[in-house]
Amino acid sequence: MPGNRIKINSLVGCLILSGLYFACTGAPPVSAADVTLEDDSLRVVFDSRSGALTQLENKRTHWVMERRPELGVSFRLFAPLPERRWNPVLGTNQVATEVKKISDHEIHLQWKNLDSENGGVLPMALSAAVTLTNGVLTFNATLENNSALTVESIDYPYFGDLNAPKRATPLTVRVMTNNAPGKFKSDEIYPHFANEKGYWGVFWPLKTREVQASRFCLITAANEGLLIGITDPSAPYRMQYTFEQHPGLISSINNLVPAEDEIAGTPVHLEFRICHFIFAAPHTTTNLAPILLRSYQGDWHSGIGLDK
Amino acid sequence: MKKHFLFAMGALAALVFFAAQVSAVASEVVLQDDKLSVAFDGDSGALTRLENKSTHWVIERRPELGVSFQLNALLPNHRNNVVRGQKQHAAEMVKVSGQEVRLQWKDLVSDQGEVLPMTLTALVTLTNGVLTFATTLENDSSLMVGSIDYPYFGDLNETSNGMPLVARYMWYGDLKSADIASAYAVESKQSLFCLIQSTNEGLYVAMHDATQPYLLRFAFNQRGPTKTETNPRHEEFRLSHVAYVHPHSTAKLAPIVLQSYVGDWHAGVDIYKKWRATWFKPAHLATWIQDVNSWQQLQIDSPEQDFRVAYTNLLAYGEECASNGVGAIQLVGWNHWGQDGGDPAQDIEPGLGTWQELRDAITQIQSRGVKIILFAKLNWADLTMPWYTNELYKYECVDPDGKRYEQGGYQYFTPTQLAGIGVHRRAVMDFQDPAYRDVATREFEKILALGSAGWLWDEVCHHASVYYNFAANHGYTPPGYLYGGDLPLGAQLRAAADKKDPDFLFSGEGPEDWLLQYFPCSYFRINTGSTPVCRYLDPQAPLMVAVTGFDDREMLNLILLDRYIISYEPYNFKGHLTDYPLTLAYGKKIDALRRQYKSYLWDATFRDTLGANVTSAGNFRYSVFMTATGKRAVVVINLDFSQAITAKVELPASGKLVMATPEQPDAQPTTGRLQIPPRSAAVVMEQ
Numbered sequence: 001m002p003g004n005r006i007k008i009n010s011l012v013g014c015l016i017l018s019g020l021y022f023a024c025t026g027a028p029p030v031s032a033a034d035v036t037l038e039d040d041s042l043r044v045v046f047d048s049r050s051g052a053l054t055q056l057e058n059k060r061t062h063w064v065m066e067r068r069p070e071l072g073v074s075f076r077l078f079a080p081l082p083e084r085r086w087n088p089v090l091g092t093n094q095v096a097t098e099v100k101k102i103s104d105h106e107i108h109l110q111w112k113n114l115d116s117e118n119g120g121v122l123p124m125a126l127s128a129a130v131t132l133t134n135g136v137l138t139f140n141a142t143l144e145n146n147s148a149l150t151v152e153s154i155d156y157p158y159f160g161d162l163n164a165p166k167r168a169t170p171l172t173v174r175v176m177t178n179n180a181p182g183k184f185k186s187d188e189i190y191p192h193f194a195n196e197k198g199y200w201g202v203f204w205p206l207k208t209r210e211v212q213a214s215r216f217c218l219i220t221a222a223n224e225g226l227l228i229g230i231t232d233p234s235a236p237y238r239m240q241y242t243f244e245q246h247p248g249l250i251s252s253i254n255n256l257v258p259a260e261d262e263i264a265g266t267p268v269h270l271e272f273r274i275c276h277f278i279f280a281a282p283h284t285t286t287n288l289a290p291i292l293l294r295s296y297q298g299d300w301h302s303g304i305g306l307d308k
Numbered sequence: 309m310k311k312h313f314l315f316a317m318g319a320l321a322a323l324v325f326f327a328a329q330v331s332a333v334a335s336e337v338v339l340q341d342d343k344l345s346v347a348f349d350g351d352s353g354a355l356t357r358l359e360n361k362s363t364h365w366v367i368e369r370r371p372e373l374g375v376s377f378q379l380n381a382l383l384p385n386h387r388n389n390v391v392r393g394q395k396q397h398a399a400e401m402v403k404v405s406g407q408e409v410r411l412q413w414k415d416l417v418s419d420q421g422e423v424l425p426m427t428l429t430a431l432v433t434l435t436n437g438v439l440t441f442a443t444t445l446e447n448d449s450s451l452m453v454g455s456i457d458y459p460y461f462g463d464l465n466e467t468s469n470g471m472p473l474v475a476r477y478m479w480y481g482d483l484k485s486a487d488i489a490s491a492y493a494v495e496s497k498q499s500l501f502c503l504i505q506s507t508n509e510g511l512y513v514a515m516h517d518a519t520q521p522y523l524l525r526f527a528f529n530q531r532g533p534t535k536t537e538t539n540p541r542h543e544e545f546r547l548s549h550v551a552y553v554h555p556h557s558t559a560k561l562a563p564i565v566l567q568s569y570v571g572d573w574h575a576g577v578d579i580y581k582k583w584r585a586t587w588f589k590p591a592h593l594a595t596w597i598q599d600v601n602s603w604q605q606l607q608i609d610s611p612e613q614d615f616r617v618a619y620t621n622l623l624a625y626g627e628e629c630a631s632n633g634v635g636a637i638q639l640v641g642w643n644h645w646g647q648d649g650g651d652p653a654q655d656i657e658p659g660l661g662t663w664q665e666l667r668d669a670i671t672q673i674q675s676r677g678v679k680i681i682l683f684a685k686l687n688w689a690d691l692t693m694p695w696y697t698n699e700l701y702k703y704e705c706v707d708p709d710g711k712r713y714e715q716g717g718y719q720y721f722t723p724t725q726l727a728g729i730g731v732h733r734r735a736v737m738d739f740q741d742p743a744y745r746d747v748a749t750r751e752f753e754k755i756l757a758l759g760s761a762g763w764l765w766d767e768v769c770h771h772a773s774v775y776y777n778f779a780a781n782h783g784y785t786p787p788g789y790l791y792g793g794d795l796p797l798g799a800q801l802r803a804a805a806d807k808k809d810p811d812f813l814f815s816g817e818g819p820e821d822w823l824l825q826y827f828p829c830s831y832f833r834i835n836t837g838s839t840p841v842c843r844y845l846d847p848q849a850p851l852m853v854a855v856t857g858f859d860d861r862e863m864l865n866l867i868l869l870d871r872y873i874i875s876y877e878p879y880n881f882k883g884h885l886t887d888y889p890l891t892l893a894y895g896k897k898i899d900a901l902r903r904q905y906k907s908y909l910w911d912a913t914f915r916d917t918l919g920a921n922v923t924s925a926g927n928f929r930y931s932v933f934m935t936a937t938g939k940r941a942v943v944v945i946n947l948d949f950s951q952a953i954t955a956k957v958e959l960p961a962s963g964k965l966v967m968a969t970p971e972q973p974d975a976q977p978t979t980g981r982l983q984i985p986p987r988s989a990a991v992v993m994e995q
Binding site for chain 2: 078084085086088152153155197198199200201202203204206208238240242247248249250251252253254256258263264265266275277
């Protein structure tokens with residue numbers, strides 16, 4: 001949020017450095033504290049302290065989808081208090097209790113005793129198992145809510161810095177209408193990003209697409225793409241694909257995203273996350289619908305083919 | 309038989325038309341002057357022909373498609389019961405004078421064959437090209453008449469160039485444009501006039517009653533699916549007075565005025581402007597809002613109870629404004645339950661601090677030369693609040709079946725609200741109800757008590773989907789037209805403010821033109837396609853436009869072009885001014901330029917594109933200002949994001965010209981040939 005100005009400014013130096021690095025090598029470095037899964041297709045990196053997803057790369061095309069580690073986010077959830085609805089739990093404020101590579105294909109992550117913005121520490125545990133098998137990255141997560149609060153929503157997985165393959169490459173989101181493969185709705189998300197929510201109720205331009213209407217979502221670049229979706233079409237609750245452009249646009253007249261890594265000292269980045277509206281009652285455990293992700297080469301036809 | 313008759317008549321009419329000798333037949337009654345000619349059928353009273361004599365635009369062409377009127381006499385349970393003019397014979401049709409015809413229809417026959425004791429009388433006058441329809445309905449029946457469509461043009465035609473007609477009307481600081489080929493209706497709740505605009509001529513059609521007595525619809529309908537003789541395709545245009553004339557009562561309908569003009573929308577709006585001057589009473593304005601000034605909009609809380617900026621932290625924002633020359637803060641979400649929560653209550657939000665803390669913050673900020681303008685809404689009652697359950701339900705609007713109307717509420721911040729879950733829906737309050745107007749006034753007085761320099765009534769421009777309230781016991785015989793309550797409530801609130809401070813500023817979100825009499829400072833949003841009709845109508849009105857982008861030269865250039873006030877709104881009005889320094893810096897340059905050349909860019913008369921010619925191969929816009937001494941200025945903006953343009957400015961009979969820009973404000977001589985970088989503006993001034 002804009003109020004976190006110190007935090008944002010502290011990021012800028014890192015961003016400039018990482019931007020310079022990226023300009024030279026394409027992918028940011030992996031530190032010793034990182035935990036990595038990779039195969040021939042994908043490489044995904046998690047920060048061992050925060051559990052944030054900090055890098056994601058298509059190894060075949062070298063599209064670095066998640067680029068700047070400092071913009072990585074682990075998760076976010078909302079647990080309203082009886083006397084105050086605004087009570088998010090921000091992954092950026094949590095320390096993971098476990099980020100462990102179980103095998104070459106699997107990482108376990110866990111966050112416990114979540115520190116909420118206005119409700120103190122909440123007796124909740126979010127556990128995730130991330131697997132990478134034959135280029136398919138799967139996120140399975142479980143929330144143990146031992147608090148007296150209802151958890152309305154969880155954003156997971158959470159990509160804090162979704163990038164186009166190249167600065168000049170447009171990105172488009174394609175989703176189905178009523179799960180009909182022949183009926184696609186396509187919208188640009190880069191370099192133009194039009195806000196689709198009421199400006200009064202958002203800080204940053206925002207788009208959401210309903211998972212129930214499209215069990216997968218294609219993020220398409222010129223000749224490659226990323227498919228993300230659910231494995232089980234009978235998901236028990238509502239979900240959304242969410243795109244959020246930070247810090248905003250050059251102008252509402254042209255809806256252009258700033259073409260640099262930062263504008264006036266503020267990072268420019270596109271967030272992408274899957275929002276699960278779980279409404280987890282107090283003292284319950286909820287298994288989140290598994291989310292799968294894989295990259296593909298070719299146009300959106302290739303993306304659909306992979307879903308079959 | 310009737311079809312054959314129509315065909316024959318159609319063929320005859322076509323022959324006459326193609327011979328360009330459309331003349332009045334014996335049974336017609338014709339009014340004409342050197343500008344217009346209008347004919348009525350002697351039997352039915354239908355308007356059968358209308359022509360602009362100077363341009364030869366035959367606006368109403370085929371007599372057989374002429375219609376006199378239509379009304380809807382509602383049966384019990386509000387079922388429709390149509391009375392069509394085609395089934396009536398005029399009881400009287402008298403040419404009272406060379407300029408006036410009186411028409412009357414009596415004992416009207418409905419579609420159901422029932423004869424209704426009603427009399428519709430129309431006085432049609434033509435004076436200097438101005439055609440006026442003054443209509444009265446005597447309803448001696450036991451039925452309520454829901455609507456009367458009069459005058460009724462059964463065959464609205466394009467001009468001779470065959471270009472499509474568009475409807476232009478005022479709404480939200482803009483002159484909207486709508487294709488009339490599809491069914492469309494302009495409504496008097498937004499605009500008192502509708503321009504039927506062709507390429508270079510048009511027809512001004514207006515409701516000449518600015519008090520909002522009832523809803524008038526300027527309704528367009530395409531009829532006839534095919535181009536057959538029996539059912540020819542044609543465009544209908546009718547003025548539908550949704551007047552709800554009670555049983556055994558007489559209603560005088562609002563005058564309808566038509567006038568043709570040559571030119572684009574400026575010529576049509578000029579006609580409105582002339583009439584507007586006869587009734588519009590400009591509001592008193594404090595000095596500060598009349599000078600070059602800019603605002604910041606700042607939201608500090610929402611119904612999701614984020615409580616982002618405590619009252620005690622507001623001073624930092626005020627100081628930031630003061631140090632950047634920003635003269636006012638529109639403070640949003642200061643009231644209980646934040647923006648769009650808890651309406652219409654105007655109490656403070658305990659989650660942000662105390663009443664005294666807010667009062668002190670306002671005082672401290674204003675002492676630094678930055679005005680506080682408190683945002684509020686009085687239109688709705690939050691259904692989640694006990695106040696609604698206990699009291700406000702009494703003032704809510706209901707439909708003909710007695711069911712509550714609702715406004716859907718607005719979504720804020722959390723995924724659940726943004727997905728439409730848990731949104732605060734609202735009942736729609738009845739402004740025609742004097743008791744509710746008193747409730748609203750008491751809430752407004754809470755704003756006055758806080759000592760701010762003004763307020764901004766957000767959504768002052770509408771009542772959601774509600775037009776009429778059908779509830780009983782609201783202080784009048786239902787139904788009541790909600791928009792008719794806007795002016796009385798505006799007057800009541802203004803009176804309350806005047807007791808405390810006549811300089812207290814009333815501002816609103818896109819108030820309709822007549823509401824500007826009480827809400828003279830209008831806030832709205834624009835794009836490159838917006839038409840600055842409010843600025844054209846009133847060159848000095850305080851009109852304000854939002855700037856949200858992080859390097860928003862595009863919006864700022866449009867603001868310079870149309871002399872709008874800047875409203876800085878970083879992070880969709882949730883940030884600090886300094887969150888977007890590039891935008892702030894350019895905005896300051898624009899305001900500095902306007903201060904330096906105030907007589908040209910601020911105090912002058914805005915002429916939009918009239919009075920100069922600007923040409924360029926690039927993507928540009930321009931506007932013309934005329935100073936009090938007759939000197940002209942032309943603002944040219946380059947809308948292209950990456951390409952510079954060359955523009956040639958031509959001012960007829962101009963004196964010596966100089967040029968300045970926001971970045972190079974010192975005037976330099978120019979021939980009028982300008983090089984304008986991408987995303988930039990230049991001003992040419994006549995010395």
